[in-house]
Amino acid sequence: MRSKKGLIILFVLVSVLLLSGVINGQKEKVVSLPFWDTPGLVPYYWQAQHILAQGTIFEGLYGYAPDPKSLGGVKVVPVIAQSYKVSKDYKVWTFKLRKDKKWSNGDPVTAKDFEWSFKYYASPKIPDLPAWAGPLQFFENFWAVKSGAVDPDKLGVKALDDYTLEIRLSTPRYDMKEWLCVAQAVPIHRKTVEADPQNWWRPGKIVVNGPYIPVSWTPGKDMVLVKNPNYVGERGNVDRIVLKFGGLGIQQYQAGELDAALINNVAEYRYVTSDPKLSKEFHEDVMDCFWNGYQWSRGFDPIMDNEKLRKALAMAIDREKLCKDVLGGRALPLNKYWPDGNPIGDKLKGIPFDVNQAKKLLAEAGYPNGKGLKTLVFYITGGGDPVVEFIVDQWKKNLGVNVIIENIESGLYWNSYVWPSFSPDAKAGFTVMGAPMNNLEIGALFKNSDHTPWFFDFPTSARKRYYELQQEQDAWLRKDGGLTEADWKPLLEKRNTLYETYKKIVSTEPEKLWVAELTKSPTWYERFDELYEKWKAAKTNADKTNYWRLAGREIVGQEIFQNWYLNMTERARNAIRWRYRAVNRPFSEAVKIVHYGLQLMQDAYYMVPVYLAKAQWVQNPKLEGLMLYKFSWGPGFFNFKWLNLKD
Amino acid sequence: MGLLKYILRRLFTIFVSIIVVIIITYVLMWLAPGDFFNIAQFQASAGKIATLTPEQLQVLIKGFEEKYGLNVPLWKQIWNYLKDAFRFKFGPSFSNPNEPIEVQIARRFPVTATLAILAMALAVVVGIPLGVIAALKRNTWVDYVTMFISMIGSIIPAYLIGVIMVIIFSVYLRWLPTSGWETPKQMIMPVITVAVGPMAIIARFTRSSLLDVLSQDYIRTAYAKGGTDRAVIMRHALRNSLLPVVTVIGPQLAFLFTGTVWIENLFRVPGLGQLFVNAASMRDYPLLVTSTFILSLSVMLMNLLVDIIYAFLDPRIKYQ
Numbered sequence: 001m002r003s004k005k006g007l008i009i010l011f012v013l014v015s016v017l018l019l020s021g022v023i024n025g026q027k028e029k030v031v032s033l034p035f036w037d038t039p040g041l042v043p044y045y046w047q048a049q050h051i052l053a054q055g056t057i058f059e060g061l062y063g064y065a066p067d068p069k070s071l072g073g074v075k076v077v078p079v080i081a082q083s084y085k086v087s088k089d090y091k092v093w094t095f096k097l098r099k100d101k102k103w104s105n106g107d108p109v110t111a112k113d114f115e116w117s118f119k120y121y122a123s124p125k126i127p128d129l130p131a132w133a134g135p136l137q138f139f140e141n142f143w144a145v146k147s148g149a150v151d152p153d154k155l156g157v158k159a160l161d162d163y164t165l166e167i168r169l170s171t172p173r174y175d176m177k178e179w180l181c182v183a184q185a186v187p188i189h190r191k192t193v194e195a196d197p198q199n200w201w202r203p204g205k206i207v208v209n210g211p212y213i214p215v216s217w218t219p220g221k222d223m224v225l226v227k228n229p230n231y232v233g234e235r236g237n238v239d240r241i242v243l244k245f246g247g248l249g250i251q252q253y254q255a256g257e258l259d260a261a262l263i264n265n266v267a268e269y270r271y272v273t274s275d276p277k278l279s280k281e282f283h284e285d286v287m288d289c290f291w292n293g294y295q296w297s298r299g300f301d302p303i304m305d306n307e308k309l310r311k312a313l314a315m316a317i318d319r320e321k322l323c324k325d326v327l328g329g330r331a332l333p334l335n336k337y338w339p340d341g342n343p344i345g346d347k348l349k350g351i352p353f354d355v356n357q358a359k360k361l362l363a364e365a366g367y368p369n370g371k372g373l374k375t376l377v378f379y380i381t382g383g384g385d386p387v388v389e390f391i392v393d394q395w396k397k398n399l400g401v402n403v404i405i406e407n408i409e410s411g412l413y414w415n416s417y418v419w420p421s422f423s424p425d426a427k428a429g430f431t432v433m434g435a436p437m438n439n440l441e442i443g444a445l446f447k448n449s450d451h452t453p454w455f456f457d458f459p460t461s462a463r464k465r466y467y468e469l470q471q472e473q474d475a476w477l478r479k480d481g482g483l484t485e486a487d488w489k490p491l492l493e494k495r496n497t498l499y500e501t502y503k504k505i506v507s508t509e510p511e512k513l514w515v516a517e518l519t520k521s522p523t524w525y526e527r528f529d530e531l532y533e534k535w536k537a538a539k540t541n542a543d544k545t546n547y548w549r550l551a552g553r554e555i556v557g558q559e560i561f562q563n564w565y566l567n568m569t570e571r572a573r574n575a576i577r578w579r580y581r582a583v584n585r586p587f588s589e590a591v592k593i594v595h596y597g598l599q600l601m602q603d604a605y606y607m608v609p610v611y612l613a614k615a616q617w618v619q620n621p622k623l624e625g626l627m628l629y630k631f632s633w634g635p636g637f638f639n640f641k642w643l644n645l646k647d
Numbered sequence: 648m649g650l651l652k653y654i655l656r657r658l659f660t661i662f663v664s665i666i667v668v669i670i671i672t673y674v675l676m677w678l679a680p681g682d683f684f685n686i687a688q689f690q691a692s693a694g695k696i697a698t699l700t701p702e703q704l705q706v707l708i709k710g711f712e713e714k715y716g717l718n719v720p721l722w723k724q725i726w727n728y729l730k731d732a733f734r735f736k737f738g739p740s741f742s743n744p745n746e747p748i749e750v751q752i753a754r755r756f757p758v759t760a761t762l763a764i765l766a767m768a769l770a771v772v773v774g775i776p777l778g779v780i781a782a783l784k785r786n787t788w789v790d791y792v793t794m795f796i797s798m799i800g801s802i803i804p805a806y807l808i809g810v811i812m813v814i815i816f817s818v819y820l821r822w823l824p825t826s827g828w829e830t831p832k833q834m835i836m837p838v839i840t841v842a843v844g845p846m847a848i849i850a851r852f853t854r855s856s857l858l859d860v861l862s863q864d865y866i867r868t869a870y871a872k873g874g875t876d877r878a879v880i881m882r883h884a885l886r887n888s889l890l891p892v893v894t895v896i897g898p899q900l901a902f903l904f905t906g907t908v909w910i911e912n913l914f915r916v917p918g919l920g921q922l923f924v925n926a927a928s929m930r931d932y933p934l935l936v937t938s939t940f941i942l943s944l945s946v947m948l949m950n951l952l953v954d955i956i957y958a959f960l961d962p963r964i965k966y967q
Contacts, residue, residue, distance in 0.1 A: 037921070040745030047742065127710035128744055137703070147706045201745065219751065220917035221828065247826040247915045248813055255817045255825045411930035412679075 028239045029645045031259050031623060033637055034252075035243035037220055041201040043183040044121045046130040049438075049633055055079075055641035057210040057225065058186035061095055061114070061165070062177050064627075064639055071342070071591070072289050072440060072630045074639075076177055079233070080109060080209075090172035097163040102230045103189055105207050111159035113187040119145075120193070121184065123152040133438065134184025135176065140168040175587045178440040211235045211641045221245060225640070236625050236644035250618065254278075259623050262635060263616040266328030272618060284616040288345075289437040289630045291337050291447055293610035294391065294430045295456075297379065298420065300467070301428030302460045308365035309373075310605035314351050316358040316398040317391055323611055326390045334612040337449055337598050344445065347595040351608070355398045362399055370400030377429035378405050381413035388432065391610065403429065421455050422467040433607055436632035442583045442590045449601040450579060453572035456606040462567035466560060473556040482548025483541055488532065491548075491555055498558045499525055505565055513580040524561075528554045575600035622646045650958070654951070661947040666729060668943045672936055673725045714739070715933060732940055740934040742925065748937050751922055756904075758828060759911075759918035763903035765834065766841035767896065774846040775892070778853025779885065785858065793850065800847035806909040809840040813913075826915040837914040841907055845899050852895050857888040890960055897953035901946040 039047045043058050055063050059079045067075035080101050085094045101109040121129055122136050122145045131137045131146065140156025156168030167176070179185065189207035192200045199205060203214040203223070211233070212225035225241040244252070249261035250268050263269050272278045296304050303309070319333035335352070338345030359369070367373040380388050388405060395401040408417065417423050418431045435448035443450075455463070481487045502518075502525070509515050522530070528551050535547040565573075578597030582590040601607070615628055615635035625642030628635060712718040716727055716738065731737065737748035774797075781793040813836065817825040827833040860866065861884055869879045908920030923938035925931065 039743035042745050045744055047744065124710070128714040129710065131703075131707060143703050143706055146710065198746075218917045219754065220911065220921045221915050244826075244915060246912045246921070248810065248913060251810075251813050251818050252825045255821065257825055411927075415930070 029237055030240045030242065031238050031620075031640075031643055031645055032242040032244060032257060033260055033626075033640075034247075034249050034258060034262055035223070035245055036633060036636055037245040038217075038223065039219070041203075041206060041214060041217075043186050043188065044126065044129060044134065046133045049133070049183055049631075055210065055639035057206075057208045057212055057214060058183070058188070059210045060180055060182075060186040061097070062180045064181055066625065066627050066639075066642060071344070071445075072437065073285065073628055074440070074630075076181055076440065076587075081180075084177070086176075090174055090176075091169045093167045093169070093176050094160070095165045095167070097165060099163055100232045101209065102232060103207050103209050104213050104228045104230050105189075106230055107189070107191075107207075108162075109187065109209050110162040111165040112162065113190065114165050115157050115159040116190050117187040118157045119152040119155050120188075122146055122155050124148045125197075129184075134182050135173075135179035136184060138169045138171060138173050138176075138179070140170045142170070172584065174583065174585055174590070175440075175442045178442075178587050182439045212241060219245075234641075236640075236642050238640070238643045238645055241640055241643070250278075253618055259620040260626055260637065261618055263330075263618070266330060269328060269330055269616055272616075278618055281618045281621055282616070283619055284614050285628050285630075286332060286339060287613045287615050287630055287635055288339055288342055289447075289632075289634070290434060290613060291334055291609040292331075292387075292432075292434045292613060293334070293608045294378070294388075295418075295433040295451075295607040297377070297417065297426035297429045297431055298423040298455060299426030299428065300422070300424065300460050300464045303374065303376075303428045304456075304606075305460055306365050307605065308361045309367065312358040312361035312365060312399065313395060313401065314605045314608045315354050315361070317394050317610060318353055318398075319610055320353070322387065322390050326386050327611065330616060331611040331613050334609045337447055337602060337609055338595075339612055343591050344595050344598070348599055348602070351602070351605075358399060362401070367401075370402065373401060374428065376401070376403045377427045378403050379413065379417050379426070379429065379431045380405055380407050381410040382407075385432065387610070421470065422463065424467060435607075436634075438632045440587070442587060442594070443579075445582070445590065445594045446579065446598060446601070449598060449607050450575070452601040452604050452606050453568060453575045453579075457572035457575075457601075457604045458564070458568040462563055465563050469556055469560045469563060473553055473560065476549050476552040476556060479549055479552065480545065482535070482545045482552075487548060488535075488551075491528075491551055492532075494555050494559075495525060495528055498555065498562065501562055501566075502558065505562070511577040511580055513584050514577060517580075524554050524558045569604075571600050571604060650955070654955070657951050657954075661944070661951070662733075664947060665940065665943055669729060669732070669936065669940060670725055672939045673721065673728075676932060676935070677721055714744070715741070728936060732937070737937045737940075738933055740926075740937075741931040742929060742934065748934060752919065752937075752941070755917060755919045755922055758916060759904060759920065762828075762834075762837060762841060762907075762916060762918060763900060765838045766903065767845060767900050769838055769842040770845040770849055771896065773842070774849030775853050775889075777846075777850040778892075779857060779880070781850065781854045782857040782861065783880070790854075794854070797847040797850040800843045801851075803843075804909075805840050805844055805907070806913060808843055809836065809910055809913045812836050812840065826913070828914070828916045833914075837910055837916050840910050840914070841903065845896070845903075848895055848899070849892055852892050853888065856891045857884060860884045860888040886960060890957065893953055893956055893960065897949040898946060901942075901949035904945045904949075 039045075041057065042048055061079065061081035062076050063079040064074035065077045066073065080097055082096045082098050084096070086092070095111075097109070097111055099108075103109060118136060118139070120126070121134075122139070122142055124146065129136075129146065131142070136142050136155075141150050141154045142156070144150035145152050145155050156170070158166045158168075160166050169176075173179065187209065188200075189209075192205065192207045196205065203217045206214060208214075208228065209231075211228055211231045213228045215224050215226050217223045222245060223243045225243070227239045244258065249258065249264065250272065252258045253261035263272060272282055296310065319335060323329065323331045323333050332339060335350035336345060336348040338348060340346060362368065362370065378388055378392055384407075385405075392403045392405060395403055413431070417426055418433070433448075437444035437447060455466075506515055506518055509518070531547045531551040531554065535544055535551070538544045538547060568576075575597050578593070578600065582594045582597060585593075602609070613635075615630070617628075617635075619626060622645055624644040624646065626637055627639045627642060629638040709718070716724060719727070735749050737752075739746065740748050740751075743751065777793050777797065781790045784790050813825050816823045816836065823835055824830075824833050828837070866879060866884055869883050874882075904919075907918075908924040910916065911918045911920045919941075923934065923941075926934035926938050
């Protein structure tokens with residue numbers, strides 16, 4: 001009896017398979033694409049950004065759909081989310097989920113999957129979670145959970161029922177939908193993860209909820225994805241995707257081994273555009289989420305305080321010539337943080353190329369024809385930088401300003417010269433700056449130009465003080481003492497004087513949103529007073545020292561803030577105010593006003609845009625829906641959900 | 648029994664040398680400007696850390712240090728590393744937090760070893776006869792042509808030779824796939840590309856050392872005893888002239904074992920080179936130390952192997 005049943009089932013299965021083959025009567029549709037070498041498929045690591053959750057193997061509440069006119073070429077669309085409600089203070093977001101979404105093994109995708117996954121990412125089990133790369137950092141109690149002080153169950157996320165998810169934030173966020181598109185915001189499959197926490201993500205084991213399932217992966221070579229039969233939702237018609245790492249893109253494309261290939265240099269670009277066949281398959285787009293240029297070094301030379309000098313240098317670069325002669329037409333001249341033809345860029349005023357005006361400014365700055373100006377240093381890394389050579393040459397030719405190029409080792413360059421708040425070793429001069437957006441979110445619309453009000457736009461003496469205070473704050477972590485009242489005396493005195501100034505700042509600062517943040521409970525002095533009380537009640541010496549150290553850090557933290565706030569230029573303060581206004585409204589609204597802040601940051605000429613790279617590639621004419629990845633790992637292709645191969 | 652004792656003694660020396668190498672590596676990293684043992688590289692990639700409060704940053708750094716065992720003093724880190732390394736456990740790397748380095752190495756080493764051994768075999772099979780021919784036809788056009796070719800082989804970067812081959816054989820003639828590492832067809836170009844350099848070196852060494860040997864007294868004696876050209880060269884000259892060649896092959900092979908990164912990238916060969924190359928520039932310290940460990944270990948073992956082969960080639964060599 002039983003065997004008969006089995007036979008019938010088998011018969012039905014086989015006929016269904018045969019029939020489907022007959023009905024389709026078509027070859028498997030296979031697409032091969034170039035890809036970044038990927039260290040693994042664990043979505044919450046920054047290193048996995050590009051195998052993105054957004055549409056390929058995992059998906060979250062929201063995701064990206066192609067939209068050539070929007071920032072980054074993508075628009076945010078609901079994927080698993082159906083609708084949302086948000087509280088008036090933008091701190092509680094409630095999402096209704098679609099009920100038809102499934103994991104690749106057939107399990108339904110529910111709000112509980114999200115709740116469990118987010119709590120898992122936030123837990124100390126993942127000590128090295130790059131929290132800055134995802135939305136969890138804004139969840140209620142996230143930092144306490146991550147540090148192990150609070151149970152992961154206290155994280156601000158909860159499945160109200162199978163298809164309703166509530167997210168509670170510690171501070172208002174208006175761009176939650178944008179943040180929910182990133183890899184760190186996708187759920188993973190609880191049962192598989194718990195069964196093998198080390199290896200659940202390996203192809204063959206992995207259970208996904210996106211349109212494609214990874215079936216094989218050779219690091220350094222390729223990854224194969226096949227269509228997820230359980231996937232519900234819009235998608236293209238490709239059955240199998242082979243992602244290839246490395247190799248000679250254009251030659252692989254010509255040999256018929258790739259359906260698209262990125263153009264990596266001027267030689268390839270000229271070759272492709274002069275070839276009768278390839279030139280028809282050539283595409284290009286602007287990497288508008290970046291800007292490339294230079295920034296002043298983060299050292300402490302007072303020469304940097306000379307605004308006319310900074311402006312003169314920014315105006316004396318022939319960006320058109322750079323793009324034509326040095327970059328071979330693979331870039332656009334850029335004199336503002338966002339290009340024209342873009343909702344933000346259209347409202348920004350660029351830096352003109354005007355040698356006469358620059359000369360005049362330089363003379364007004366006190367260095368007529370570059371006379372009397374010390375030799376500045378342009379730091380670079382790697383094997384020479386033709387763009388920097390061009391800029392330096394322009395300054396010499398147009399203004400008579402001498403700049404020498406100094407090459408340093410790359411790790412040191414990025415970590416100690418380009419990105420830290422300050423680099424005390426840096427001489428007066430410049431480093432290369434190319435600032436991307438990591439993903440769509442309001443803060444990233446400033447493309448790191450907000451480093452200008454944070455670290456640049458106040459007198460060097462105050463910047464130096466800022467740096468010293470930062471060192472002092474770190475030193476408090478290791479200070480011995482705090483066992484007697486006498487140790488507290490200087491702290492208590494400082495608290496009172498700082499408090500007076502703080503009150504003045506709070507009562508005079510015109511931007512209410514900024515004041516709100518400064519007065520948000522617990523304020524610095526409330527935390528300090530609480531630590532003092534805790535200290536009085538403390539039983540052990542270790543506790544006493546610890547409370548005293550934390551209190552000391554609070555005091556220095558307030559000193560850092562006041563040094564910064566009181567010494568920054570009014571322009572920088574205004575830039576910060578505009579930043580507050582931007583991040584406190586929904587994304588689409590923020591886009592409309594963000595240029596006010598950007599303009600103020602740009603007009604300080606500390607971080608100067610010079611050019612914008614183009615992404616160029618060739619692509620199989622039968623292939624549609626290929627999405628360019630324009631964020632910080634780019635250029636490349638991603639979000640293969642939309643791929644479609646015409647017959 | 649002398650040989651076994653010798654090998655054991657040498658292995659002990661290797662063990663001690665590796666410990667010294669690792670300690671030096673750690674101290675150098677610690678002395679290097681910038682910070683190896685720190686979250687700075689994530690800051691560099693983030694550029695956003697500025698938006699975190701110092702306390703939040705502390706949480707991140709603490710978690711990061713915990714994962715990579717950086718929360719103990721340097722001497723303890725070195726001790727922990729060595730303890731695990733001799734059991735081939737290296738922990739995760741910064742650039743790949745998903746899996747331990749030994750898993751990555753285990754997956755990639757066979758590929759690199761296959762490529763290295765095939766390329767070396769090709770280099771030997773072609774290089775030695777070339778050298779012999781050049782030596783026997785000394786100062787004729789044959790000699791000049793072979794030596795010119797081998798000079799070109801050592802001057803032109805292997806990468807360029809690879810690219811030229813791809814353009815000819817894959818793009819124009821469509822005989823071979825551009826890249827990959829599964830079928831014998833895919834292996835042809837990478838193996839030739841890797842072999843060119845060592846081939847040139849082996850040919851030159853064979854030539855000069857054969858010339859050296861041919862001028863020795865015992866060769867004259869062999870001819871005097873009525874030996875034919877062929878017998879004299881094969882039996883007497885070649886065997887002795889291969890000694891210096893073996894000396895070259897050992898270290899060359901050791902370096903090939905740690906991967907040839909350009910060629911791996913070019914031909915999409917999933918070997919060790921790709922893994923190790925960025926370690927220093929990315930300041931991926933676990934990977935950097937481990938690549939040093941693997942490279943020194945393979946060079947030392949290769950040298951040991953060369954010394955053992957010596958004994959078979961030259962009975963006069965005694966192990967003490």
